Amino acid sequence: MIEIEKLTKRFAQHTVVDDLSFRIQPGEVLGFLGPNGAGKSTTMKMLTGFLAPTSGSARLFGFDIQKDTLKAQRQLGYLPEGAPCYGDMHVRGFLEFIAEVRGYRGAEKRSRVARAVEQVELQAVLGQSIETLSKGFKRRVGLAQAILHDPRALILDEPTDGLDPNQKHQVRQLIQNLATDKIIIISTHILEEVTAVCSRAVVIAAGKLVADGTPFELESRSRYHQAVTLVGDAPLDEVALAALPGVAGVERNEREHSLTVLAQPGQVIFPHVSALVAARGWNIKEMDVERGRLDEVFRTLTRGEAA
Amino acid sequence: MRQLPVVFKRELASYFATPLAYVFIVIFLVLSGVFTFYLGSFFERGQADLASFFNFHPWLYLFLVPALAMRLWAEERKSGTIELLMTLPITRAEAVGGKFLAAWAFAGIALLLTFPMVLTVNYLGEPDNGAILTGYLGSWLLAGSYLAIGSCLSALAKNQVIAFILTVCVCFLFVASGFPLVLDAFSGWAPQALVDAVASLSFLTRFDAISKGVIDLRDLLYFASLILAWLMATAVVLDLKKAD
Ligand SMILES: Nc1ncnc2c1ncn2[C@@H]1O[C@H](COP(=O)(O)OP(=O)(O)OP(=O)(O)O)[C@@H](O)[C@H]1O
Ligand SMILES: [Mg+2]
Numbered sequence: 001m002i003e004i005e006k007l008t009k010r011f012a013q014h015t016v017v018d019d020l021s022f023r024i025q026p027g028e029v030l031g032f033l034g035p036n037g038a039g040k041s042t043t044m045k046m047l048t049g050f051l052a053p054t055s056g057s058a059r060l061f062g063f064d065i066q067k068d069t070l071k072a073q074r075q076l077g078y079l080p081e082g083a084p085c086y087g088d089m090h091v092r093g094f095l096e097f098i099a100e101v102r103g104y105r106g107a108e109k110r111s112r113v114a115r116a117v118e119q120v121e122l123q124a125v126l127g128q129s130i131e132t133l134s135k136g137f138k139r140r141v142g143l144a145q146a147i148l149h150d151p152r153a154l155i156l157d158e159p160t161d162g163l164d165p166n167q168k169h170q171v172r173q174l175i176q177n178l179a180t181d182k183i184i185i186i187s188t189h190i191l192e193e194v195t196a197v198c199s200r201a202v203v204i205a206a207g208k209l210v211a212d213g214t215p216f217e218l219e220s221r222s223r224y225h226q227a228v229t230l231v232g233d234a235p236l237d238e239v240a241l242a243a244l245p246g247v248a249g250v251e252r253n254e255r256e257h258s259l260t261v262l263a264q265p266g267q268v269i270f271p272h273v274s275a276l277v278a279a280r281g282w283n284i285k286e287m288d289v290e291r292g293r294l295d296e297v298f299r300t301l302t303r304g305e306a307a
Numbered sequence: 308m309r310q311l312p313v314v315f316k317r318e319l320a321s322y323f324a325t326p327l328a329y330v331f332i333v334i335f336l337v338l339s340g341v342f343t344f345y346l347g348s349f350f351e352r353g354q355a356d357l358a359s360f361f362n363f364h365p366w367l368y369l370f371l372v373p374a375l376a377m378r379l380w381a382e383e384r385k386s387g388t389i390e391l392l393m394t395l396p397i398t399r400a401e402a403v404g405g406k407f408l409a410a411w412a413f414a415g416i417a418l419l420l421t422f423p424m425v426l427t428v429n430y431l432g433e434p435d436n437g438a439i440l441t442g443y444l445g446s447w448l449l450a451g452s453y454l455a456i457g458s459c460l461s462a463l464a465k466n467q468v469i470a471f472i473l474t475v476c477v478c479f480l481f482v483a484s485g486f487p488l489v490l491d492a493f494s495g496w497a498p499q500a501l502v503d504a505v506a507s508l509s510f511l512t513r514f515d516a517i518s519k520g521v522i523d524l525r526d527l528l529y530f531a532s533l534i535l536a537w538l539m540a541t542a543v544v545l546d547l548k549k550a551d
Contacts, residue, residue, distance in 0.1 A: 048394040051550050073396040080394070084387030086317070088324040100313040101395045129324075145391075 001025055002047070002153060002183055006056035009042055009207075016042045018207035019056070024200075026152070029179045031198035031215070032187040035302045039207040040187040041081045044155050047185075048078045060153060074102075077151035079159055083142030087131030091122060091141055094130060095148065102149040116144040119174055121167075135162040143171065153183040160193060172197045191294040195219075205302040219292030221300075223248070226263040228273045231255060231286040240280070244272045260290075310397045314405025315412075322413050331375060335417045338367055343424065356434050360424055361442045361518040365482050365510055368453050373474035375414065376457020377467045379406055380545065384465050389549055399542040407458050407538055414450040418443060438520030445517030448530040449510055453478050455537035462544040465551070485509025 002024040009017040017039040024030055034040050045051040047058050049065045049072060058065045063072035086094055095116060099109040117123060120140040125133060130141060139162050146154060159175075160168045175184055175197050188194065194201050195215045203211040203218075211218060219225060230236060236259050242250045246267030251260045263269045270289050277284055322328040342363035343349050349359045383389040392402055428434045457474040464470040483489050484505050493502045506512065513526040 045390070045550070050390050050394050052546075070396045070398065073394060076394070078391075078394045080387065080390040082387055084391055086321065086388055087386065088321055089317075093320075097313065097317045098395070101310055101397060103309075 001059075001061060002185075003059045004043075004047070004056075005058070007043065007046060007053050007058060008055045009039070009046060009051065010054045016207050017046070017053075017204075020204070020207070020209055021056075022202060022209065022212060024183050024185065026181055026183055027179065028200050029175060029184045029186070029198045031194040031201040032185055032204070033189075033191075033194065033201060033298065034187075034204040038204050038302070040204065041157055042207075043204075044078075044081075044157050044185070044187065048076055048155055049073055050080075075152045077146035077149065077154045079139075079142045079146045079154075079156040081157040083139045085130045085138060085141050085145070088129060090127055090129050091117075091133070092126045094141065095144055098145045098148055104149075112148050116148040119147060120144045121170065136164060136167060139163060140167070143174075147174075147178065151182070154178065154185070156184070156186045158188055159186055160188065160190065168193075191298060195294065203298065203301050210301045211297075215294065216291070218297050219294055222290075222292030222294070222297045223262055224260070224290045224296060225265075225292035226268055226270070227260050227290045228263075228270055229253070229258065229260045229286070229288045229290065230273070230277070230284055231258045233257060233283050233285060236282060237280070240276060241273065244269060244276060246272065308398075308401060308404070311401045311405045311408070314397065314401055315409045318406050318409035319412055322409070327378075328413065331371065332417045332420060335367070335371055336420060338371075339363070339421055339424075342367060354432075357424060357428060357439050357442055358518070360421070361446055361514075364446045364449060364518075365514060368450055369475060369478055369482065372414065372450055372453035373457050373471045373478065375410055376454050376474055377461050377470040379410060379458050380462040380541070381464055381467045381470045384462075384549065384551075385467075389545075393545075393549060399545065403458070403538050403541050403545070407454060407534075407541075410454050410458070411447075411451045414454065415447055418447055418450070435520060438518075441520050441522055442518040444522075445514050448517070448527070449514050452481070452510060452530055452533050452537075455534040455541075456481070459537045459541040459544055462541050463548060481508060482510050485511040 004020055004022050007017055007020040008015065020043060032040050032043070042051065046053045047060075047065065049069045052066065060072040061075050063075070065072045086097075089097070092113065095113045096109060099112050102112075104112050117126065120143050122137070122140055122144055125137055130138065133141065139159070143156070143159060146156065160171050163171060172193065175186070178184065179197075179199075186193075186198070198215055201211070201213065201215050201218050202209065211221075235257055238250045238252075238259065241247065241259065241261050244261075246264050246269045248262040248264045251262065252258070253260055261269060261273055274287070277287070339360065343357075343360040346363065352359060380389070383392060425436075425439055428439070429436070453474070456477050457470070460473040460477065461467075461470040464473060486509075490502055490506055493505055507529075513529055516523060517526055
């Protein structure tokens with residue numbers, strides 16, 4: 001379990017992380033969201049013992065990161081922002097160095113490295129020096145380094161930044177496979193990733209916690225939650241749609257003859273809409289129910305307005 | 308200190324992964340040859356010893372060792388790998404000590420490669436090989452002191468050039484504090500104890516003694532405590548400045 005208690009970090013009077021408190025249980029994949037400069041990386045640096053907090057504390061599986069730094073760090077795999085690695089080393093040499101630092105020797109060391117290499121598909125570049133790798137491969141080396149010792153908690157700062165779609169998929173799959181008994185914290189700007197892999201999303205803005213819930217809960221804060229989008233082949237009757245029970249409003253979309261019917265919070269309007277479509281005999285090409293738009297919720301939350 | 312050898316090994320290997328190491332060794336060997344044979348009048352002195360070789364080391368190191376030390380931490384900070392290193396389960400002492408010892412071992416390797424000097428004097432005459440041995444010891448301790456200073460200043464500066472210049476300046480102060488010029492500046496007004504203290508800080512007097520074959524425990528202790536003090540300062544500076 002990771003317990004974050006009133007964590008605060010100030011840089012020269014400028015408060016970057018402001019009184020953050022939350023707990024994370026094993027099995028949770030926590031998506032850490034927030035606009036640029038919100039303090040995500042700074043929080044992660046404090047969690048991993050790189051930065052000392054101005055006040056507050058963080059405990060990893062009972063070890064205080066400030067007092068029991070080494071014990072806490074042994075439980076952790078960390079991918080820092082930008083995935084820094086020793087550029088002049090070869091991939092294999094670098095991963096063996098990490099394995100040795102983690103206390104593995106001999107056959108165990110080799111098997112740990114081999115396994116990590118396999119998990120992020122680094123076989124093709126093992127003998128290459130890290131500075132000559134492409135950005136995506138560098139990130140994968142950083143990931144391999146973080147998962148090599150099968151840590152109980154993984155802290156990954158933008159793990160899929162710079163990866164191709166195949167690799168993004170691969171990494172998400174990897175995260176899901178690892179997730180069963182671990183704590184995983186990922187920061188990301190890709191909101192679909194949160195829906196895809198995270199069991200919980202924490203949003204911070206200007207260092208303060210603004211939302212904490214499952215991706216589904218966040219989505220349901222959206223004005224588009226349960227909205228129905230229609231595409232017809234002729235103009236649709238907006239007034240009739242707006243008059244349906246539970247409808248909050250109707251928006252026109254860019255596409256021709258396309259409308260989005262918004263639901264009032266807590267209402268399900270799809271049956272009414274489809275009944276109206278059937279009654280009027282409209283020729284509808286597409287009809288979708290939306291779960292809610294995370295990017296819209298994110299914007300509302302992080303601009304300081306209550307969602 | 309279990310992980311110190313791991314850090315040490317990686318660091319030492321990284322010297323040889325770049326041309327820097329070879330360039331450094333070649334420059335060191337060429338310059339020490341030039342200093343010994345031309346400026347040090349090795350042959351004209353007609354003595355079978357390496358005094359003319361060792362005498363120049365404080366000056367040779369003044370520029371070469373800071374060049375070696377400047378990358379120790381400045382590079383880690385610049386490339387961000389310091390965040391990786393500091394979040395791995397190793398202590399500050401292991402990180403600082405491992406990196407320093409690797410640089411010191413590298414300086415030792417460069418120094419050992421001057422062995423043809425020893426062969427030459429042994430061929431030409433009957434030198435006091437014990438004195439030559441202590442000369443090497445003194446020279447290595449001197450290099451270690453410069454490196455420890457450089458390690459701390461490299462942790463302070465993100466820019467390697469600034470780290471280099473700062474290190475040259477501070478090392479020069481330590482060398483120059485034994486000069487009559489500096490001591491005279493103090494002796495006019497300062498109490499004798501202070502003058503002695505300044506003089507005793509100097510690398511030169513202690514290095515001279517060791518390189519002449521006189522091993523005084525106090526001199527060894529001086530170098531050892533100087534190195535330790537600067538390494539501890541490195542650890543403190545790292546904690547304060549690592550995130551900037
Ligand atoms: N060493 C430092 N000194 C002063 N200010 C800093 C320092 N490190 C970070 N900051 C400031 O702290 C704020 C938060 O930075 P942080 O890197 O945590 O943001 P982030 O949420 O990770 O953003 P991004 O999404 O761009 O990665 C920024 O305004 C940054 O300028
Ligand atoms: Mg960041």
